[in-house]
Amino acid sequence: MKRLWSLCGVLFVVLFTPYLLANPVVVSSQFKSQHTLHVEYTLDPITQQQAFSNTNVVWQASKGETLNLGMTLKPLWLKLSIKNTSLDDVPLIFSIDNPLLDEVSVFHLQGGHVLFNTKIGDAVPLANRQIKNESLLVSLTIPKASHSEVYLKVKNNGGLRVPLSLWKPSEYLKHKSKFNLLYGLLVGFILSLALTNLVLYGFSRRRYFAYTGLLLTLLWLSLAYLYGFGYRYLQPSGSSFQQLTIPTLFFICGALFVPLQGYIFGFAKSRLNRFQYWLAWIVVLVTVIMWFLPIHIAITLCLLSLPVVLIIFAGIAIKQFNREYKQPCSAFLIALFAFFCAIIYSALGVFNPFNLNIGVLSLTFICFLVCSLSLSYAVIKLFLMQRDAEVATQQNALAESKAKDTLMRERLELQEQARQDLEANIEERTFELQVTLRELEEKNRELEQLNMEDALTKTKNRRYFDKKLLMDIRRSRREQTPLAIIMLDIDHFKAINDTYGHLTGDQTIQSAADVIKQHLKRPLDEVARYGGEEFVVLLPNTPLAGALEIAEQIRKAAENTDIIVAGTTIKFTLSAGVYSAIAEDINNPSLFTDYADKALYHAKQTGRNRVVSYPLPD
Numbered sequence: 001m002k003r004l005w006s007l008c009g010v011l012f013v014v015l016f017t018p019y020l021l022a023n024p025v026v027v028s029s030q031f032k033s034q035h036t037l038h039v040e041y042t043l044d045p046i047t048q049q050q051a052f053s054n055t056n057v058v059w060q061a062s063k064g065e066t067l068n069l070g071m072t073l074k075p076l077w078l079k080l081s082i083k084n085t086s087l088d089d090v091p092l093i094f095s096i097d098n099p100l101l102d103e104v105s106v107f108h109l110q111g112g113h114v115l116f117n118t119k120i121g122d123a124v125p126l127a128n129r130q131i132k133n134e135s136l137l138v139s140l141t142i143p144k145a146s147h148s149e150v151y152l153k154v155k156n157n158g159g160l161r162v163p164l165s166l167w168k169p170s171e172y173l174k175h176k177s178k179f180n181l182l183y184g185l186l187v188g189f190i191l192s193l194a195l196t197n198l199v200l201y202g203f204s205r206r207r208y209f210a211y212t213g214l215l216l217t218l219l220w221l222s223l224a225y226l227y228g229f230g231y232r233y234l235q236p237s238g239s240s241f242q243q244l245t246i247p248t249l250f251f252i253c254g255a256l257f258v259p260l261q262g263y264i265f266g267f268a269k270s271r272l273n274r275f276q277y278w279l280a281w282i283v284v285l286v287t288v289i290m291w292f293l294p295i296h297i298a299i300t301l302c303l304l305s306l307p308v309v310l311i312i313f314a315g316i317a318i319k320q321f322n323r324e325y326k327q328p329c330s331a332f333l334i335a336l337f338a339f340f341c342a343i344i345y346s347a348l349g350v351f352n353p354f355n356l357n358i359g360v361l362s363l364t365f366i367c368f369l370v371c372s373l374s375l376s377y378a379v380i381k382l383f384l385m386q387r388d389a390e391v392a393t394q395q396n397a398l399a400e401s402k403a404k405d406t407l408m409r410e411r412l413e414l415q416e417q418a419r420q421d422l423e424a425n426i427e428e429r430t431f432e433l434q435v436t437l438r439e440l441e442e443k444n445r446e447l448e449q450l451n452m453e454d455a456l457t458k459t460k461n462r463r464y465f466d467k468k469l470l471m472d473i474r475r476s477r478r479e480q481t482p483l484a485i486i487m488l489d490i491d492h493f494k495a496i497n498d499t500y501g502h503l504t505g506d507q508t509i510q511s512a513a514d515v516i517k518q519h520l521k522r523p524l525d526e527v528a529r530y531g532g533e534e535f536v537v538l539l540p541n542t543p544l545a546g547a548l549e550i551a552e553q554i555r556k557a558a559e560n561t562d563i564i565v566a567g568t569t570i571k572f573t574l575s576a577g578v579y580s581a582i583a584e585d586i587n588n589p590s591l592f593t594d595y596a597d598k599a600l601y602h603a604k605q606t607g608r609n610r611v612v613s614y615p616l617p618d
Contacts, residue, residue: 024081096136099228134228157295159350247302335374342367457513465528484547484580544580573609
C-alpha cells in the first residue's frame with residue numbers, strides 16, 4: 001500500500017508540477033550535475049516572509065544564463081525550484097561558483113516550511129560553513145517524490161555575479177579533484193617561475209629578476225584570492241579583506257611593470273620615463289588610499305583606472321621599443337597585454353556592461369599564465385643577451401690584452417737588453433766611483449786628522465778641544481755628572497827657548513805632551529794643546545778630588561822627566577789649574593776654561609810647579 005501511494009505521488013509530481021513551477025530542476029537517482037540553472041530573482045527590497053510567500057514580489061527569470069547584475073549594492077533574492085522524480089531521497093551539492101561574495105543566506109523550503117538554512121560568504125568565518133571549502137557550497141537533501149524551493153539572499157560590495165550549479169556529491173568530488181589538480185599544476189607553475197626568478201636574482205644580483213619574481217608572486221596570490229584559497233588559508237576569520245586585497249594586488253602588479261620596463265627597454269632619462277615613474281608612484285599612493293574608501297568605490301577605482309594606466313605604460317613602451325633587445329621587449333609587451341586583458345575581463349565580470357555570460361574566471365587564469373611565461377622569458381632572454389654582450393666585450397678585451405702583451409713582451413725584451421747593457425756600464429762606473437770614493441775617503445780622513453791634531457805634539461788641537469768641551473758640558477748637564485778640566489803650563493818656557501833654542505823648546509813641549517798622555521787611562525779623557533806651551537785636559541764624570549790627583553801625578557812625572565839635547569840634560573816643571581763642577585749653562589762653555597785658567601795663573605803667581613784648584617784658596 002505504501003509503494004502505491006508513493007507511485008501516486010510520483011505521478012502527481014510528474015504530471016502537475018510543470019503547471020505549478022516554472023522550469024524546475026529535475027533530479028533523480030541518475031542525476032549527475034547541471035551547470036545552467038533557471039532561477040528567478042528580484043532586487044526589490046523585500047523581507048524574508050515576502051520572499052517565501054511570494055506576496056507582492058515581482059520575480060524575473062534568468063533564462064538559464066549566469067546571473068550577473070553588475071555593480072549594485074542592493075541585496076539580491078533568488079529562487080530555484082527542484083523536483084525529485086525518484087522514490088529515494090537525493091543528496092545534492094549546491095555550488096555558488098563565486099567565492100568572492102560577501103554574504104549568501106541559503107534557505108531550503110518544502111511546502112512553505114524551512115527544512116534547512118545557512119549563511120556563507122567571505123564575510124562569514126570559515127568555521128561557520130557547512131562544508132569547509134574555499135568554494136561556496138551547500139549540501140541539500142531533496143526528499144523523494146517531492147518538489148523543493150531554494151531561496152538565496154546575496155549581499156556583495158563587489159558586483160552581483162552569481163553563477164550557480166547543482167551536483168551529485170560524487171560527481172562534484174570528481175570535478176573538484178580534476179579542477180584542483182589542474183589548478184595546482186598551473187598555479188604551482190606560476191609559483192615555480194616566481195621562485196626561479198628570485199633564485200636567479202640571488203645568483204646574478206640582477207634586479208629585474210627580483211622585480212619579476214615579486215610580480216609573479218603577486219599574480220599567484222591574486223589567483224589564490226580569486227578562487228577563494230586566500231580566504232581559506234590566509235583569512236579564514238571571515239574578514240572581507242579579500243575584496244580589497246585583490247585590487248591592491250592588481251595595482252601593485254601594474255606598478256611593478258614600470259621598473260621592469262626600465263631594465264628591459266633601457267633607462268632613458270626623458271620626460272616620458274619620469275612621467276611613467278611618477279604615475280607608478282601615484283598608483284602606489286592610490287593603493288594605500290583605497291583601503292580607506294568603501295569597498296565598491298575601491299574596486300571601481302581599480303578596475304576603471306588601472307586599464308588606462310596600463311595603456312599609457314604600453315604606449316610609452318612601444319615608443320621606446322629597443323631594437324637591440326627586440327625579443328625581451330616583445331615578450332614584455334605580450335605580458336603587459338595579457339595582464340591588461342585579465343583586468344578588462346575582471347572589469348567586465350564585475351560591471352557586466354554588455355550582459356555577457358561571464359560565469360568563471362578561466363580567462364583571467366590563462367592571461368596570468370601567459371603574463372608569467374612572457375615576463376620570465378623576457379628577463380631570462382635579457383640576461384642571456386647581456387651575458388653574451390659581456391662575454392663578447394671580455395673576449396675583445398682579452399684579444400686586445402693579448403696583443404698588448406705581445407708588444408709588451410717585445411718591449412720588455414728590448415728593455416731587458418738595454419738594462420743589461422746599462423747595468424754593465426753602471427757596474428763599471430760604480431767600480432771606478434768606489435775606487436775614487438775610497439781614495440777620497442782616505443784623503444778626507446787624513447785631512448780630518450790633520451784638522452784635529454796638533455802637528456808638533458800629536459795631541460788634539462784647540463779647535464777639536466772647543467767642540468769636545470761643548471759636547472762634554474751638555475753631557476754633564478744631561479746626566480748631572482761633574483766635568484773636570486785641567487789647564488797645564490810649562491814653567492819658565494821662555495828661558496828654555498832663549499837658552500837652548502826653539503828646537504829644544506819644541507822637544508820640551510813634546511815631552512810635556514807625552515807625560516800628560518801617559519796619565520790619561522779612560523777612553524773619554526782627552527788632552528789638547530791649548531796654545532804655545534799650554535795644555536788642557538778634559539776629564540768627564542770626574543770630581544774635583546780625582547782631577548787634583550791626576551794633575552798632581554802629571555806634575556810629579558814632569559818634574560822627574562829629563563830631556564837630553566846634544567848631550568845636555570834639561571829639566572822642566574808644570575803648573576796646573578783645576579776646576580770641576582756639574583755644568584749648568586751650556587751656552588757659556590768658556591766658564592770652565594776661565595776658572596781653570598784662573599787657578600793656573602794663581603799657581604804661577606805662588607811659585608810654579610804647583611797644582612791649584614778653583615775656587616782659589618784663601
